[in-house]
Amino acid sequence: MRKAVGVLLFLLLGTVLIYSSSDVSSLKVRDVPYDGGGKLVVSWNITAEEEVGNIKIFQKINGEDWKLYKSTNKLVDKMKDNSVNHKNSYKYKIEVYDKEGNLLFTKESKTITPGVAFYNVGKTAVLVSLLIIGGLIYYFISAARRGQKLKIRRIPALDSLDEAVGRATEMGKPVLFVPGILDVKNPQTIAGVLVLSEVAYKTANFGTDLNVPVSKPIVLSTANDTVKEAYMRAGRPDQFNDDMVHYVTNDQFGYVSHIDGYMVREKPAAVFMLGAFYAESLILAETGHSIGAIQVAGTAMPSQIPFFITTCDYVLIGEELYAASAYLSRKPDILGALKGQDYAKLLIMIAIIVGAIMTIIFPEFHFAEIFTDIG
Amino acid sequence: MIELSLTQAIGYTIGGFLTLCIFSFLYKDNPLYKFAEHLFVGTSAAYWFVTFYHNIIRPNVINQFKEGNYWPIIPVILGIFMLFRLVPSLSVLSRMGIAFSVGVMAGYQIIRHLETNILRQMGATMQGFDKISFTAGNIGNAINTILILLVVIAGLVYFFFSVEHEGAVGGVAKFGMWMLMITFGATFGYTVMARISLLIGRVLYLKEQWWLSIKYLLGI
Structure with a gap:
């Protein structure tokens, strides 16, 4: 009996010693506390008798197959895995290779699920x-509402508004306003529609036709209300009609082909393109240029601004588009x-x-x- | 050599014909362009209607209701309110949907924009300064790091609306404007190259698929 217990203790001790001797290398994974559940920190410390050539780190998501995450040759290092999601569980494994590419040993981490904190x-x-x-x-809006004068520098492109609408009036031709191709959720579209309010106010005062083709149903609704309100503000509700603002199509190039066709047929004297634009910017602006219209454009799309600069008379660059409504309307809230x-x-x-x-x-x-x- | 079926040949032929109709606008407005334009607008409007039904209404409303999830009733009601524009006495309700949509998106995007467009850009501008060194071999990086800082500051001054662009402020703003114009010039060249590649793709389509289809249909 004593012999049996002795052998058992010997085996147990031996197992512990063998296990601890191979555990010189470590792979640890921990959750980053007080975050949104999107980060884990994986650290490793490799000590091997042979010279280590390459270390491969694998990741397993929800018990699926191992996928290679990263290769390195750093024996002691840590990395932040920002690709994780709190809805999944993760496990990591390292494979350590020698200089000849032979696998020396592997090590696996515990399975971990990133935690989500109330406050990140x-x-x-x-x-x-x-x-x-x-x-x-908030402070400046309050100040503006109290009547404090808030100064804004001159924005030359916006001073051209009267010139453009006045020219259209003299020529007896319509004004075309394009509010971009994105929905009203986009701040550029909102800025464009706010400028539309001022353009519509001027066309109402001058008695000039206004045409606003839109590519999104919600923009149709918003722009229609805006133009209607501007005509009422100008005391000319009789001149407003629902066809001034009209829906064309959601399709980018379908919308552009319609506006191009309109431009060459009706030859508007003033073209305003204010909002979010993509590849259609040059197609629209070049057609407007070819018919000799005075063109005012503005967008915060960096890749489209150069096309407007080369083809339009006045351009609102980036944030100038957002400043435009404050500059034109002088409303305390927007100025503030x-x-x-x-x-x-x-x-x-x-x-x-x-x-x-x-x-x-x-x-x-x-x-x-x-x-x-x-x- | 491309193998064609009759359906493909007809499709390619119509595609080539419509491409040429649109290209004819380069000469001047004409009935062929008008035909293509109206066809394009009409079919795309119908296409988007069907797309919206299959990608938005069916999965997010009809399928949800079938599965017993009735929460989408709230956006459905807001959507129906939009149709009240057609009823003058109730048209004010249509603004609720727009107000909800704009408000939610503004709140959602302000955090994202603040993080990616402001804070991360600020950090990226400062980042190079921890390793800045004017020793041989590092001088290029050092100049680059300082230049980025100067251009960022000058760009911000250009978009500062509270003071007139006069004197020293005007000088810095002008430098910012020059930097913006250099960036726009580079963007212009890059985008034009992308457009040229689109044109090449279209010309190749006419040369290969369209021409082959015509030969196929004529039995040549």
């Missing part, structure tokens, strides 16, 4: 900046919002300069990561 600490920078920018906008954003930009400039100086002086603090490493 990594997003604190977003919350703080949202509060600062929101606070500035623009002013608030301006001061937010000033803070951003200061933060970038201070951040760059701090990074030079204290590179070990990785100051930039406050802004880039958002959870």
